[in-house]
Every structure is written in structure tokens, then in C-alpha cells.
Amino acid sequence: MPKTIVVSGYKPYEIGVFDQKNPGIHYIKQALKKQFIQLLDEGLEWVIISGQLGVELWAAEVVFDLQLEGYESLQLAVITPFLNQEEKWKDVHKEWYESVLAGADYIDSITKKPYENPNQFRLKNQFFVEKSDGLLLLFDPEKDGSPKYLYETAKRYQEHISYDIRLITFYDLQLIVEEEQLKQDF
Incomplete structure (x- = not known):
């Protein structure tokens, strides 16, 4: 029963989302909410994100x-x-990120310095997996993208330690879309 879960997934551009008005965001949030409620029933206390744009901020x-x-x-x-991961982001993205930080219960950085090299992302993935009970990832192994690295880290970790990995796939999102459409038809 995961008390602490890492949540991540695709960045907006990886799934064709280029603004916050995209209707697909609603369905992604519905899928996340459904998973969170199930996890809350199992004892979830903490959601951990790295603050990247897309699935994490949603x-x-x-x-x-x-x-x-x-x-x-x-x-x-x-x-x-x-x-300062948001340093080079567009102002609209910085505002979104800062609004999330304002509501967060805990904020920190793994490496206490600005970006230096891609190894900092590998360190983040390893840290997240080792400091959590599970991973909830919007990721479809059929569609490559940035979540692949966190997923692979979690799979390797799972070979040695009991670790809960839950995926939200594109098929899962399609089911949510169909459920919502059925509700509207009645």
C-alpha cells in the first residue's frame, strides 16, 4: 500500500498539447483523479513531482x-x-509552475545547484524511486518519450525491491473519454 507515490508522464509537446485550453487535459486529469482516489483508499499520503511541465503540474x-x-x-x-529549473521557460509556464509551488506542502531540490548536465535527471529518477513506495506514470511503452527513463529506473528497482508501478496508457485515456461521453448522452 503506497503511502508516497511519484507522479510523472509526458511533457505537453510530447502528446500534442500546446496550450492549457486543450480538451485532452481534462481527460488526463480525470485519469489522475481516478488513480489518486484509489490510492487514497489504499493509504496514499504524499504525491511527489519534480515540477516538470505537463502531467506533473496537472x-x-x-x-x-x-x-x-x-x-x-x-x-x-x-x-x-x-x-531554477524554470529559468528558461516562457512566462506563462513560469506562472503556472509558481502557482503549483505556492500550494505545495514541501519544496526542495535534489542537487542544490543549477543545471549542469543530464546526470542530474538520472539522479532525480533514482532518488524518486528510492524515496517512494510507488510510481504513477502517464506512459505508453508503445510511444517513446521522456517518461521512459523514469519507467526504466523503476523497473530495474522493482527487480530487487517491492515497488508499485501503475501506468496510465493511451488506452486508459480513451476509456475515460468514452465514459465521459456516455455520461453526457444520459
Whole structure:
């Protein structure tokens, strides 16, 4: 029963999302919420993200919504791979990120320095897997993308330690879309 879960997934551009008005975001958030509620029933206390754009920040927004819906004990940690990760982002993305940080229960960085090299991302993946009970990943092994590296780290870790890996695939998202459409038809 995972008390602490890392949540990650594709960056917006990897799934064709180029603005916050994209209707697909609603379905991604619905899939995350469904998983979170199931995990809360199993004892979930903390959601950990690295604060990257896309699935991670949408997950943070879902955590905030759930807190307002009565799950006050659910907490959000934003643990970045390095300092000032948002430094080169567009202003609109920085504002979104800062709004998530403002609502987070815990904020820290793994390496206490700015970006130096890709090894900082490998360190983040290893840290996340070792400091959590499970991983919830919007990732389809059929579609390559940045979540692949965290997924592979978690799979290797799982070979030695009991570790919960849950995927939200494109098929899962399609089922959510169909469920929502059925609700609208009635």
C-alpha cells in the first residue's frame, strides 16, 4: 500500500498539447483523479513531482482539487532535479509552475545547484524511486518519450525491491473519454 507515490508522464509537446485550453487535459486529469482516489483508499499520503511541465503540474492541480473536496490529508511535494529549473521557460509556464509551488506542502531540490548536465535527471529518477513506495506514470511503452527513463529506473528497482508501478496508457485515456461521453448522452 503506497503511502508516497511519484507522479510523472509526458511533457505537453510530447502528446500534442500546446496550450492549457486543450480538451485532452481534462481527460488526463480525470485519469489522475481516478488513480489518486484509489490510492487514497489504499493509504496514499504524499504525491511527489519534480515540477516538470505537463502531467506533473496537472497532477498537482488534481491534488489541490482533491484537498478542496475533503482529502485534506493528501500532501504534495515538489522536488526538482536542480535549482531554477524554470529559468528558461516562457512566462506563462513560469506562472503556472509558481502557482503549483505556492500550494505545495514541501519544496526542495535534489542537487542544490543549477543545471549542469543530464546526470542530474538520472539522479532525480533514482532518488524518486528510492524515496517512494510507488510510481504513477502517464506512459505508453508503445510511444517513446521522456517518461521512459523514469519507467526504466523503476523497473530495474522493482527487480530487487517491492515497488508499485501503475501506468496510465493511451488506452486508459480513451476509456475515460468514452465514459465521459456516455455520461453526457444520459
